[in-house]
Amino acid sequence: MSKISNKRKTTYYVGLGMIILGIILFLSVFVMFAKMMGEPDLMFSKQPPFINAVIGIILMIAGGYVTNIGAKGAAGSGLILDPDQAREDLRPFNEAKGGMISDVINNIDFVDKITSSIDNQQKEVIKIKCRNCSTLNDEDASFCKGCGQRL
Numbered sequence: 001m002s003k004i005s006n007k008r009k010t011t012y013y014v015g016l017g018m019i020i021l022g023i024i025l026f027l028s029v030f031v032m033f034a035k036m037m038g039e040p041d042l043m044f045s046k047q048p049p050f051i052n053a054v055i056g057i058i059l060m061i062a063g064g065y066v067t068n069i070g071a072k073g074a075a076g077s078g079l080i081l082d083p084d085q086a087r088e089d090l091r092p093f094n095e096a097k098g099g100m101i102s103d104v105i106n107n108i109d110f111v112d113k114i115t116s117s118i119d120n121q122q123k124e125v126i127k128i129k130c131r132n133c134s135t136l137n138d139e140d141a142s143f144c145k146g147c148g149q150r151l
């Protein structure tokens with residue numbers, strides 16, 4: 001299993017921090033605006049800090065890009081066009097995906113085993129009736145266990 005490098009992990013968490021900061025900045029504008037609505041004097045003396053909302057949105061978008069780069073790597077996220085490096089960057093994801101698929105296949109295999117064992121049990125139940133004495137014999141029997149007649 002390939003692991004994501006610490007550098008990329010750090011990048012991811014920095015991006016996450018940017019998103020959170022952006023959301024806080026964005027929401028704070030509305031909180032301030034609501035406060036100003038309650039105090040008309042403030043409303044005219046001071047403009048609501050709408051610029052903070054814009055900075056907040058930019059931070060959220062930029063943070064989204066940074067987390068993507070951190071998670072998938074520079075090439076894997078499409079920042080650098082390098083298919084070989086992209087494959088390398090995305091390896092942890094593909095391995096995880098491959099692992100999940102093989103888990104699913106193993107489960108299917110397991111279900112298959114159960115159904116086939118049920119099938120075997122049903123096959124054992126199948127009996128054939130002797131034409132001579134009507135005794136029920138196993139399907140694979142060559143001679144009747146009741147009268148010895150060839151089946």
Ligand SMILES: [Zn+2]
Binds near residue numbers: 147
């Ligand atoms: Zn018989």
